[in-house]
Amino acid sequence: MSAVSRLATIRRRARRRPVLAVAVLSLALLAGCGQGDDDERSGRSDIEVAVNPSADASGLPVAERRFFSEDSPWNTRIDSQGVDPRSDRMIDLATMRIGIVERPGQSAPVVQRRRIVEGVYINTERWTTPVVVGGEPTEVVCRQLQCGDGDDTVLLNVPTDVDPDPRYDGWFTIFDTSQDVAYDLWRARREADGSISYHFMRRWDLDGPGYSPPQVVGARGSGLPLFAGLIRPGELEAGEINPALAISVPGPAQNYFVQPASSPDGNGDPASVPEGARIRLRQDAVIDKPVDPVTGRPVKLTRQQQRYADAIVAALRTYGAIVVDRARVPTLYAQRDVTAAMLGGNELQGLQLDDFEVITLGERYKYPPEEVGDD
Secondary structure (H helix, E strand, C coil): CCHHHHHHHHHHHHCCCCCCCCCCCCCCCCCCCCEEEECCCCCCEEEEEECCCCCCCCCCEEECCCCCCCCCCCCCCCCCCCECCCHHHHHHHHCEEEEEECCCCCCCCEEEEEECCCCCEEECCCCCCCEEECCEEEEEEECCCCCECCCCCEEEEECCCCCCCHHHCCCEEEEECCCCEEEEEECCEECCCCCEEECEEEEEECCCCCCCCCCCCCCCCCCCCCCCCCECHHHHHHCCCCCCEEEEECCCECCEEECCCCCCCCCECCCCCCECCEEEECCCCCCCCCECCCCCCECCCCHHHHHHHHHHHHHHHHCCEEEEEECCCCEEEECCCCCCCCCCCCCCCCCCHHHEEEECCCCEEECCCCCCCCC
């Protein structure tokens, strides 16, 4: 097994999986943020929002530009693309969550399979990514020998009041706008001296394709960028989400992936939806109203909440979602620290995984690749 394969194996074993709690929606009117602006360099419309909701008027903003090249999978529409003939079977298998249970007195752990029937959840704080730009020059240093793109200590601008959260894999994305790149960190944490340390770094060209070649690991198990496919506050307020979203499913395929993923983190049936697959909300899908988990009664969304939900639904039908990871329930991701006041989390609880279809898959890659014997 190669060094990269060993690193990926260590990472997969060390990863803690999310446990999602379905939140009851607040019925208060939610405030929006963001104003339109034009990016002279790219010619694209940008919206700027505060990195940290505690920042004042002089706080540091981050542009909500459209990342990656125009032909990136994150930026291409799929509303007219064909459906994979194995779609129904893959989606069915993706609802099966496989876990290992150890009980006292048993000689061996038991494999437990459970079909997940919960609807789509939106993470705004737990198991999603803070995206930072600007701030104080900060040393960003690796804590181990194999560091991905971060073998050397780098000096990056990081806000002093936005830290990685080690409880959720320490996911952290730092933008360097002077170089037009982003750094994804895995197992990052703030040290006592103010530096940021981490276990693994992946550097992304913000004008590049938005994915790596096959068999290249990243800060996320699928190798895909942590910040790609996040639901962002400016897009919600504008009511229009153009890029594909990131989604996790309970049982993505183990040992197989398709591009744009570059490695797998699934533990489901090998014939399940592979990471990297693009799934699209069916045009005929009927979206039920969210249900209060305590009373079992439908929850009425405010007009603003419904507007946000409609924008997400439109994106899922037009650009779809790319399977990036596994999670306890079907999960979308909103930018951490700036979306919790806008989304309750269960606006799309009325959507089930079987409301989606898998777009025709490209080549399936096995991971780790089969060893080639000597002649």
